[in-house]
Amino acid sequence: MENNLKKVDIIFEIDDKCTPLDVVVKTLKRPADEIILDLIDSGLKGRGGAGFPTGLKWKFARNEDSDVKYVICNADEGEPGTFKDREILDRVPEKIFTGMAICGYVVGAKEGYIYLRGEYNFLLKPLTKKLEEYNLFLKKNNIDFNIYLKSGSGAYVCGEESALFESMEGKRGEPRNKPPYPTVAGYNSKPTVINNVETLVYTTMICRIGPEKFRELGTKDSRGSKVFSVSGDTPVPGIYELELGMPLHEFVNEFGDGDVKAVQVGGASGHCVPRKKFNDTIIGFEGIPTGGSMMIFNSSRSMYNVLHDYLEFFAEESCGQCTPCRVGCQQLLKGIEAVKKGERSPAYLDDLKKLTGTMKIAAKCGLGQSVGNPFNSIIDNFREEIIY
Amino acid sequence: MLTTEALVKELVEKNGKTRNSLMPVLQGIVQKEHYLSEEALLSVARELDLSAADVYGTASFYTFLDTVPRGKNIIRVCKTITCHMKGKDEVIKVLSNALKVKVGETTHDKKFTLLTANCLGWCHKGPVMLVNDEIYPDLTPQKALEIIEEYAKEEKKA
Numbered sequence: 001m002e003n004n005l006k007k008v009d010i011i012f013e014i015d016d017k018c019t020p021l022d023v024v025v026k027t028l029k030r031p032a033d034e035i036i037l038d039l040i041d042s043g044l045k046g047r048g049g050a051g052f053p054t055g056l057k058w059k060f061a062r063n064e065d066s067d068v069k070y071v072i073c074n075a076d077e078g079e080p081g082t083f084k085d086r087e088i089l090d091r092v093p094e095k096i097f098t099g100m101a102i103c104g105y106v107v108g109a110k111e112g113y114i115y116l117r118g119e120y121n122f123l124l125k126p127l128t129k130k131l132e133e134y135n136l137f138l139k140k141n142n143i144d145f146n147i148y149l150k151s152g153s154g155a156y157v158c159g160e161e162s163a164l165f166e167s168m169e170g171k172r173g174e175p176r177n178k179p180p181y182p183t184v185a186g187y188n189s190k191p192t193v194i195n196n197v198e199t200l201v202y203t204t205m206i207c208r209i210g211p212e213k214f215r216e217l218g219t220k221d222s223r224g225s226k227v228f229s230v231s232g233d234t235p236v237p238g239i240y241e242l243e244l245g246m247p248l249h250e251f252v253n254e255f256g257d258g259d260v261k262a263v264q265v266g267g268a269s270g271h272c273v274p275r276k277k278f279n280d281t282i283i284g285f286e287g288i289p290t291g292g293s294m295m296i297f298n299s300s301r302s303m304y305n306v307l308h309d310y311l312e313f314f315a316e317e318s319c320g321q322c323t324p325c326r327v328g329c330q331q332l333l334k335g336i337e338a339v340k341k342g343e344r345s346p347a348y349l350d351d352l353k354k355l356t357g358t359m360k361i362a363a364k365c366g367l368g369q370s371v372g373n374p375f376n377s378i379i380d381n382f383r384e385e386i387i388y
Numbered sequence: 389m390l391t392t393e394a395l396v397k398e399l400v401e402k403n404g405k406t407r408n409s410l411m412p413v414l415q416g417i418v419q420k421e422h423y424l425s426e427e428a429l430l431s432v433a434r435e436l437d438l439s440a441a442d443v444y445g446t447a448s449f450y451t452f453l454d455t456v457p458r459g460k461n462i463i464r465v466c467k468t469i470t471c472h473m474k475g476k477d478e479v480i481k482v483l484s485n486a487l488k489v490k491v492g493e494t495t496h497d498k499k500f501t502l503l504t505a506n507c508l509g510w511c512h513k514g515p516v517m518l519v520n521d522e523i524y525p526d527l528t529p530q531k532a533l534e535i536i537e538e539y540a541k542e543e544k545k546a
């Protein structure tokens with residue numbers, strides 16, 4: 001079968017002639033505004049899920065007037081089906097540190113923090129050692145930036161940026177109201193740039209290869225490449241860096257087991273795409289965006305079980321701070337159980353869909369707002385499996 | 389072994405006497421004592437000059453900051469979708485039988501606590517479990533048993 005999937009090697013590439021240490025030293029000789037322009041020019045958007053243009057984020061933080069600013073690397077990777085950040089942290093940590101140091105220079109921050117999820121505590125030791133070496137290197141080169149490591153304690157919602165700040169401040173990981181946005185008031189209420197692990201590595205690499213090379217990859221709305229975490233019913237589960245903007249059917253041709261019924265794009269909070277829509281679904285910001293999670297389900301899987309797992313996940317991980325999400329997640333879960341048991345009529349599913357509409361408007365953070373994504377896409381495409 | 393109070397003092401010393409140190413201090417206690425006792429929480433509140441309710445509020449939010457006694461070794465089997473599809477139920481079943489505890493319980497000798505967790509970030513190698521901070525991917529029920537036996541043995545030696 002014809003195959004157009006373009007594999008890319010930017011994130012994990014090792015180049016001894018130009019190491020991340022070389023990149024930081026070289027880049028910091030350039031004017032900060034020029035670096036921002038390069039990032040904007042590259043079209044890089046955040047790889048943590050929300051897809052905010054990285055160059056703009058840095059520019060906003062740079063424009064804030066404050067003596068103290070922070071750079072934070074979001075390594076809380078908790079979205080079910082995502083495991084690429086762990087691999088990046090393990091294999092090319094210096095590229096992350098370099099992205100942070102460049103960001104610190106650009107926005108005027110002297111401290112950087114990596115917030116590592118508690119489930120990845122086995123990485124603490126190797127990362128601490130590499131950080132010590134890196135911090136020493138910065139100091140020797142008279143670069144006034146120091147990176148610290150913080151760990152989480154098993155709460156998915158702490159990946160949400162403002163909940164992450166709360167957690168770092170020793171509080172419950174409850175998301176804040178926005179605005180103010182982090183670039184205005186983030187950690188310790190100071191201007192803060194928070195970026196995903198992968199985003200930071202791309203900033204390093206754009207500084208090295210130039211924005212043009214990055215722009216050449218992907219599509220108009222989704223520039224560059226992205227690391228995908230592929231799991232589920234596939235003969236080749238794992239981590240792949242691919243060009244953005246690919247049609248889903250090409251992805252399925254390459255990674256499916258020949259019997260793919262649906263792909264969950266973007267993790268539990270993403271969208272479920274059924275086979276009949278593979279041909280006209282684009283993976284990218286113009287179609288279905290993803291933090292990288294691609295879960296493949298073949299025809300032996302019950303989509304009721306899939307949805308049930310997701311809802312259980314959200315009911316457990318909701319921080320409980322706002323009613324639409326706290327009660328909503330529980331009611332959705334109870335609701336599909338009741339329909340399955342025949343205690344409720346199938347039409348009740350439509351009431352539940354309306355509830356997700358309310359949650360989208362009334363929930364305080366992205367967790368509650370996005371529960372409708374998996375819910376509606378599974379109910380709409382696999383309604384009979386939920387009922388019978 | 390340090391008394392709880394001495395441990396808290398040491399952790400506060402190391403991390404700094406500010407609210408921002410609360411997480412690392414609580415994490416440090418759990419590392420040593422496996423859970424946060426009332427004594428530990430009160431002692432942290434005193435040392436960081438916070439109300440006990442505030443400290444408990446933070447602690448109780450986080451899955452890994454247990455406020456009930458746990459075993460020396462904490463097993464967390466991933467229960468999220470991919471691991472579910474790849475057989476986490478069988479893994480939990482053999483562990484539960486071997487340790488004679490249900491999920492959420494601790495063995496009588498306080499050596500093991502059996503828990504489940506949400507996605508651990510190893511979905512391409514499911515089913516997986518954490519034992520304390522160590523990760524064990526590509527599990528089969530047999531492999532899971534062998535791993536736990538190793539921990540039980542080490543325990544005897546210690």
Ligand SMILES: Cc1cc2nc3c(=O)[nH]c(=O)nc-3n(C[C@H](O)[C@H](O)[C@H](O)COP(=O)(O)O)c2cc1C
Nearest residue numbers: 046047048074076077078159160161195196199366
């Ligand atoms: C419930 C929830 C969980 C999140 N978890 C993560 C995460 O684990 N890692 C991450 O990078 N972003 C996560 N995000 C997105 C962050 O809030 C934030 O947008 C991101 O870190 C920004 O970085 P980027 O611009 O580089 O993508 C999460 C958002 C929500 C609402």
Ligand code: SF4
Nearest residue numbers: 319321322325365368
């Ligand atoms: S939407 Fe859910 S997770 Fe977000 S603040 Fe509200 S209750 Fe907490």
Ligand code: FES
Nearest residue numbers: 466471508510511
């Ligand atoms: S689903 Fe088990 S590690 Fe992700």
